Amino acid sequence: MNCTKCGKKEVMMERKHSGQRLCPECFISGIQKKVLKDIRKYGLIEKGDKVMVALSGGKDSVMLLDILSSLQNRGIIDLMAVTIDEGIQGYRQDGIKIAENHARRLGIEHRVVSFKEYFNISLDEIMALPFPRGACTYCGVFRRWLINRTAREMGATKIATGHNLDDETQSIMMNYLEGNIENLRRIGPRSHPKSDKFIVKIKPIGEIPEREVGLYVVAKGLEVHFAGCPYSQESFRAEIGEIIKNLSKNHPTIMYSTLRGFHKIKTALKKEDSRNFTMDNCIKCGEPSAQELCRACVFCEELEKKKTH
Numbered sequence: 001m002n003c004t005k006c007g008k009k010e011v012m013m014e015r016k017h018s019g020q021r022l023c024p025e026c027f028i029s030g031i032q033k034k035v036l037k038d039i040r041k042y043g044l045i046e047k048g049d050k051v052m053v054a055l056s057g058g059k060d061s062v063m064l065l066d067i068l069s070s071l072q073n074r075g076i077i078d079l080m081a082v083t084i085d086e087g088i089q090g091y092r093q094d095g096i097k098i099a100e101n102h103a104r105r106l107g108i109e110h111r112v113v114s115f116k117e118y119f120n121i122s123l124d125e126i127m128a129l130p131f132p133r134g135a136c137t138y139c140g141v142f143r144r145w146l147i148n149r150t151a152r153e154m155g156a157t158k159i160a161t162g163h164n165l166d167d168e169t170q171s172i173m174m175n176y177l178e179g180n181i182e183n184l185r186r187i188g189p190r191s192h193p194k195s196d197k198f199i200v201k202i203k204p205i206g207e208i209p210e211r212e213v214g215l216y217v218v219a220k221g222l223e224v225h226f227a228g229c230p231y232s233q234e235s236f237r238a239e240i241g242e243i244i245k246n247l248s249k250n251h252p253t254i255m256y257s258t259l260r261g262f263h264k265i266k267t268a269l270k271k272e273d274s275r276n277f278t279m280d281n282c283i284k285c286g287e288p289s290a291q292e293l294c295r296a297c298v299f300c301e302e303l304e305k306k307k308t309h
Contacts, residue, residue: 016252052156055081057095060162085114087122135231195288
């Protein structure tokens, strides 16, 4: 088999949904062009933006950083990164080291911030407490709080996250099955904050399948942390991901059609949202919140009670 683009015999991947076969060079070039095209299509980045990448050291965020670095090299954006240390023994430190290596290689500002530093508790310590919520519930809330606060402190105008096509499809299905219409309204390539304290979040690789993200970092020889979070297999997201993966074996376009269909109904979902949210600041930490206490502070108070009992 030859590459359907350049004719080379060295084919590294075949796309079942299109029949396209690509050599490493054409594959890398095609991914980069697709991501940059989506950035323009959805208006994710403007000239002069200061873009902070949420850099875990995993394949998604490393690929995102690699592609966005081309925009920095052309003088279009300033690039920086943050890595969140959740406090997961035997897992997170490898990712932090890889993130630091990439930031050093690219010469960009990079910060590592931890749950322990800001919330006085690590994720491992949370999960050792009696009757905790799911690990992903705490982690998601604390990570979002830390990333947004750090972005403001670093002067970022955009937060870029490495959500891929699999992630977006899973989010659509999870929130649909749970009947969470409010969360469905938030899914998309760009956020629309209701407070000046929220930094705009963008998902430049949201239409790239996870499998192709993995192939990209291998083809480019990028150092990545391939280990999965030890808590992720317990989550509802993991269950939905497995269902979608199995469906994709016989229906290779299922994730693309799910995302395209969602984009068509999202406008209608927004029109039906007649509620007027008032966003104030949390009375404890000062971060934006629709209630007196933001969810992160609610969790901190809840965990403090668990520790004293």
